[in-house]
Amino acid sequence: METLAILGGRPVRDKYLTYGRQAINEEDINSVVEVLKGDYLTTGPKVKEFEDAVAKYVNAKYAVAVCNGTAALHMACYAAGIKEGDEVIVSSLTFAASANCVLYCGGTPVFAEINKVTYNIDIEDIKRKITERTKAIIAVDYTGQPVNIDEIKEIAKEYNLIFIEDGAHSLGAEYKGIKVGTQADMTMFSFHPVKPITTGEGGIITTNNKEYYDRMLLFRSHGITRDYELMKENQGKWYYEQIDLGYNYRITDLQCALGISQIKKLDSFIARRRYIANIYNEAFSDLEEIVTPKEADFSNSGWHIYVIKLNNQKISCTRKEFFDAMIRENIGVNVHYMPVYLHPYYEKLGYKKGQCKEAEKLYDSIITLPLFPAMTDKDIEDVIKAVFKICNYYKSK
Structure with a gap:
């Protein structure tokens, strides 16, 4: 038996391998340099060009790009009219932004349990968590695998709820053969460096709803408009009015130039991710000490991340021991995620351990x-x- 590197043995590799990394080539670099030499660095023509490229890719009517994925979720909650007193059902096993966006608007996140097979939001628990105060559902495509969109849409229709799909992981993924990005009322994609494509930082909402689109355009730029139909008066081309309280969530032309170049390579990126996931699945298929991720029949995941679960009946170490051992082998690993309500800030808000037991068990x-x-x-x-x-x-003896 080989001695683990953490116990003094030789690591499997000499150079550290990160768990995720952007893929940037000369075409990407030249696209950004071209903007640096041009007239616009911030909100210029590349923003709309990038929005149109993403909308075309997912076959959506509208897209609004902003400075990061968190801002995009905040923008979606604003467009949905989330306010104080409203409840929003949210995936529990996700990054904090999926719930923070509800708090930003004064609403209350209500965390739903996970499906034990896919780790996505549990449909039955969504139904159990609905009250007369429920306004929306934010469902996360965990690891890049789409949620059960049709069933969530049925629930949303029955209870008159707005369905926001948190697709931070799932640009390029497919649900029943259709690319994620149009089935929900609004869909968010993230462009952080480890995501399917990157703009450095960045996020976008795609939608087919013109009302949401118009509200989001206003929201990302201070609530300011130059549309004479929305203003009280029109004093000239220089004139603008602030008609609502928005934010400065604008994305730059520099970022969007990179995004325009990146999205041309998205299909090849996704193909490579699927190739790697398939190799992992095959290699680990008979390894009793771990459980590999499972895909639903309706899903063609984008495989943003590959999450294994330790089989505690077959392995004698803790997650921390396994994690630390992998790091010492020079293999970068991570954990996605701690259930949001276990964070100290949410504890201060009154959320308690034990409300989503399957999510907590999986996290460990x-x-x-x-x-x-x-x-x-x-x-x-x-x-x-x-x-x-x-x-x-x-290995357990």
Whole structure:
């Protein structure tokens, strides 16, 4: 049996492999340089060009790009009219932004349990959590796998709720053969460096609803308009009015130039992610110490991240011991995510441990393995070797 690096053995690789990384080439760099040499650095023509490119890719009528994914979720909640006294049902196993956006608008996040197979939001728990104060549902496409969109839409229609799909992980993913981005009332995508494509930081909302689109355009730029039909008066081309309280959530032409270049490569990025996930699935299929991720029949995941679960019946280490051992093997790993309501800030708001027991149980045993398009076959092989090395060492006797 090989000695683990954390116990003094030789690591499976000499150079550290991060769990996620952007893929930038000369075409991307030249696109940004071109903007740097032009007339606009911030809100110029590249913003609309990027919005149109994303809308076209997902077949949506409208898209509004902003400075990051969190701002996009805030913008969606604003467009949905979330206010004090409203409740919004939110996925529990997600990054804090999925719930923070509700708080920003004065609403109350209500956390729903996870599905034990896909780890996405549990449909039955959504139904249990609906009250007369419920205004919307924010469902996260965890790891890039779409939620059960049709069932959530049925619930939303029955109870007159707004469905916001948090697709931070799922640009390029498909639900029943249709790309994510049009089935919900509004869909958010993120362009953080580890996401399917990047603009450095950035986010976008796609929608087919003109009313939401108009509200979001206003919201991202201080609530200011130059539309004479919306203003009290029109004193000339220089004139504008603030007609609502918005934010400065504008994205730059520099970011959008990068995004325009990146989206041309998105399909190849997704294909590579699926290739890596399939190799992992095959390699780990008979490894009893871990549980590999499962896909629903309706899903064609974008595989933003690859999350394994430790089988506590077959392995004698804790998640922390496994995590630390992987790091010492020079394999970058992560954990996605702690249930949002367990964060100290949410505890101060009155949320308590135990309200989503399946999410909490899963959190204690999950680890995210490296998965990004620029990984080489040797990188993939090293990840697999490290997992087997650690599992073999901690195999339950």
